[in-house]
Amino acid sequence: MIWDLVRSSETTRAALSTAGHQAATRAAQRALQISDPRGEHHTIAIEKDVLGKPEARVLGSAQSVAVSISHAAPFVCAVADTAPVLLGTDIERIRPCTTAVWEACLTPAEKAFIAAAPRREREMLQIRAWSLKEAVLKAFGVGLRVHPRNVDVTNALGATTSTVRIGWRGVWHTATVEWMHLNPTYVAVAVAFPFSARTLE
Numbered sequence: 001m002i003w004d005l006v007r008s009s010e011t012t013r014a015a016l017s018t019a020g021h022q023a024a025t026r027a028a029q030r031a032l033q034i035s036d037p038r039g040e041h042h043t044i045a046i047e048k049d050v051l052g053k054p055e056a057r058v059l060g061s062a063q064s065v066a067v068s069i070s071h072a073a074p075f076v077c078a079v080a081d082t083a084p085v086l087l088g089t090d091i092e093r094i095r096p097c098t099t100a101v102w103e104a105c106l107t108p109a110e111k112a113f114i115a116a117a118p119r120r121e122r123e124m125l126q127i128r129a130w131s132l133k134e135a136v137l138k139a140f141g142v143g144l145r146v147h148p149r150n151v152d153v154t155n156a157l158g159a160t161t162s163t164v165r166i167g168w169r170g171v172w173h174t175a176t177v178e179w180m181h182l183n184p185t186y187v188a189v190a191v192a193f194p195f196s197a198r199t200l201e
Helices: 013-035 099-105 108-116 119-139 195-200
Strands: 002-007 044-048 054-058 064-072 075-081 085-093 163-168 171-183 186-194
Touching: 002 013, 002 171, 002 186, 013 044, 013 054, 013 064, 013 075, 064 119, 064 186, 075 085, 075 186, 085 119, 099 119, 108 119, 119 163, 119 171, 119 186, 186 195
Parallel strands: 064 085
Antiparallel strands: 002 075, 044 054, 054 064, 064 075, 085 186, 163 171, 171 186
């Protein structure tokens, strides 16, 4: 997965959307360059598929690059991958949230894992759980049209490696997860599933 992170000077919805498209274009171009260092320079167009999920089209070619975009003002992040993967990303500001929100969104296993953690780590674990759930829902192209409890990220919360098992609607899939802490107040995550996971949606 190739990342592109930017801090936008403007925080309007339109400005963040433009910055997201630019970040996705740069990430896709770098991903293509890494996969084929001797290849030609590619012109990229960021478009939406039938589900509204962004994808990078290589103009003049049938090739496409998986991309995902997220923003939490003033930051924008995009990830890209030339492999046949389902790709999702999310960026969140680290902040307290109400108990009712966590009760509604976390699975029993996630709640138990977080409750067993030292108190000083719980807020970060809650944010990481929420952020990864959003990234997973984006990877499958459904966003928050599907309830976050349909995703179980318990194994990823305590993982020390990037390859983890994530539950999606009761089926466990192997996924690659990468985290990035921008500063003490923002965290970003990217997740990639093998494209074959789409057949199990």
